[in-house]
Amino acid sequence: MIAKKMKPYLENNSAIRAMFEEGKRLASIYGADHVYDFSLGNPNVPAPAGIREAIISILEEEDPVFVHGYMSNAGFPHVRKAIADNLNERFGTSFTDQNLIMTVGAGSGLNVCLKTLLDPGDEVVVFAPYFLEYGSYIRNYDGVLVQVDPDTETFQLNLEDFEKKLSPKTKAVIINNPHNPTGVVFSEETIRRLASILESRQQEYGHAIYLISDEPYRELAFDGAFVPFVTKYYDNTMVVYSYSKSLSLPGERIGYVVIPDEVEDSEQTIAAATIANRISGCVNAPSLIQLAVAKCVDAQVDLGFYDRNRKTLYDGLTSLGFTCVKPEGAFYLWMKSPEKDEKKFVEAAKKYNILVVPGSSFACPGYVRLAYCVAYETIVNSLPEFEKLAKEYF
């Protein structure tokens, strides 16, 4: 007698997770070295040593009542200040601790934003392909997800279709940059055009449209790709961040939301978001790891590791004849399925112990996602298997 709302979730339990289980099953049969599991965005690069050092020094030097205790629901003020200062230095913004709310990762940060903003029936526009969990988050508040078709030429934002999908009911728009699942980085030109469309629609509809920028991959950009900091282009922006990828801490659930002063009724919005963080049951982001990331604002995982994987995989697959979007950010490679029904291609790949995620798991059939946050050897050893797979098609 579970809630009716929960039943569809049981029926469609996350395909990505199911694949993760499949990876473990295959590994138990063939040995982990002979399974090429590109299905899950679980970073393979260890957290920077600074994180361990920071945690140990906090435990050794600080009062445990402080370290593990309650703080303001928005997080420790000095932690928020350290992060705000770092953002200001890097992006020329002028945030204070008051503009930041520490959250239980980006998943919780997105929920904080949506709970703060959505009345039932409000529309939230997302761009395909997208992380399907956005749909769960929007449904949590009885919002309505409106999907923009992909631009399959560039996989930049399809702003032509976006203009058609906006309506007076649009309350928020979610973007994700650098992008999961395509590895694309949305250009400054794209963000400027997006902002300009939103400005004019705000005028037309007479109410705010909030741009929620989900940025867990912000620091994972290659070849000097420029990742625009969105608050500088559009006032009603909320930035959602996570340390899951940049510091390889996905299990720790630590991130933040930035609500700049430029946001409409910012003081009320920040207060409501802080309450949303509390009443969602999270209360506050975990304390020890808050203190640790504040000591590591300049730390970063080894980008060179991902970059090598990226190049080796992209070069390897394209030379075998596969059509891939060249990844500029995050740690995903987006590949066109050589047959129309990419689920069949996913099954074909499994014969070679290659696990990839079908594009329909991101509302974009005909493509597959490869998460290359794996050991380099996995990439190198997978290529002969991909070669066998390619021979079935080309």
Next chain:
Amino acid sequence: MIAKKMKPYLENNSAIRAMFEEGKRLASIYGADHVYDFSLGNPNVPAPAGIREAIISILEEEDPVFVHGYMSNAGFPHVRKAIADNLNERFGTSFTDQNLIMTVGAGSGLNVCLKTLLDPGDEVVVFAPYFLEYGSYIRNYDGVLVQVDPDTETFQLNLEDFEKKLSPKTKAVIINNPHNPTGVVFSEETIRRLASILESRQQEYGHAIYLISDEPYRELAFDGAFVPFVTKYYDNTMVVYSYSKSLSLPGERIGYVVIPDEVEDSEQTIAAATIANRISGCVNAPSLIQLAVAKCVDAQVDLGFYDRNRKTLYDGLTSLGFTCVKPEGAFYLWMKSPEKDEKKFVEAAKKYNILVVPGSSFACPGYVRLAYCVAYETIVNSLPEFEKLAKEYF
């Protein structure tokens, strides 16, 4: 332009938190030594040393990719097994790892249960006095809170009124044992009678009624008080636990939900709760602290500290003429206000730099709550001030 649902929260932002700010303000004027702040349940006893040792050994011995990485949304299997084994040993239950879901504290655990169970309009019965946040949690899923009147003789559960408040719409009942704010421990007799009423109503209505037992204070019981483990008395029980109090880790947000096999459709319910944990945005409970608590299943904060506070405060206040419920558990003392409007009494106490929480913050006017999880000196030094306060009334 925040959500309409969020507006009432802005107007009634937590009175307890406001008091916490007041405490800091008074401390800045009079010095912390001269402010007697009994307002917040933030433990003053440090976490057991075992926690620090466990965290450091995990960081030194384990692979950081494992320590900080994703795991099953329900938590690390070995962590759940360690806790299940410990519960089985202590309570004669027979849980496996599959019956446990690690959560972001009890707040999140309660939300996981309610999200799993509630359809809009479903009723959830709570017993006054109660933690008002239950109301926020129930509203998160458009449930309807139904309040049982307090039994102001004993502050055990008022089962006469409870029987009147049950209806065919009742989906769940929340209890909290040992009890915030009264410090009462519900007796085995009370739990047996509660279970028997629920059994007969399930029969009558032809559907399950879930008992959600919120137990963050389970280990905080004094004078050998027996705290019944509720799954043994009623099949459709979910236990929500947190290490916030037992290990003084409130800021870390670590706890769990137990869903026994005896719960109706337990497999489906466990699966739905695991999904609820994920889609709420939490994804999973924080990883490092999961690993740490599993190494400390037998650890406990210094109960003697709270016990001394409890006795000193209770004896001191009753000898001054105040009427108090003798606390048997948790770290709260529940006192009858000497004047009908306890908010006036709270204001009168502030003149002596004494901060207590009005009972109306727990839906039970005419009483006040004192959280005695403070330094012993605070208690000792407050008593002369309470004496001055008492002279205004007796």
